[in-house]
Amino acid sequence: xxxxxxxFDSLHTTQKYDLLFEWKEEKHKNKLTEPKVxxxxxxxxxxxxxxxxxxxxxxxxxxxxIKSRKISRKYKISVVNLREATIDILLNKKK
Numbered sequence: 001x002x003x004x005x006x007x008f009d010s011l012h013t014t015q016k017y018d019l020l021f022e023w024k025e026e027k028h029k030n031k032l033t034e035p036k037v038x039x040x041x042x043x044x045x046x047x048x049x050x051x052x053x054x055x056x057x058x059x060x061x062x063x064x065x066i067k068s069r070k071i072s073r074k075y076k077i078s079v080v081n082l083r084e085a086t087i088d089i090l091l092n093k094k095k
Contacts, residue, residue: 004066009085010077017077032059036091 010018036057044051069075087093 004070006071006082006085006089007077009089010081011075012081015075019069022069023062026060026065030060032057034059 008019011019038053038055038057040055041050042053043049
């Protein structure tokens with residue numbers, strides 16, 4: 001997890017499990033091994049026409065998964081828990 005370990009440690013237990021099961025579900029759904037380009041039909045509201053857009057799908061990456069969850073409201077942490085987790089890691093109380 002690298003630099004996100006403090007954020008993960010400051011989550012509540014249920015939030016940790018929710019995050020781990022979301023990661024497991026995402027890995028199960030996304031079986032890509034290389035980027036895939038698909039065309040999607042979307043309506044342009046300004047021109048009032050249908051257009052085909054090329055959308056690139058990427059394989060799942062843990063780094064970007066964590067970044068998207070950190071900004072999510074569901075995984076908002078309190079400053080008190082963040083400080084406690086940081087102190088625990090600095091003092092090597094948690095291994």
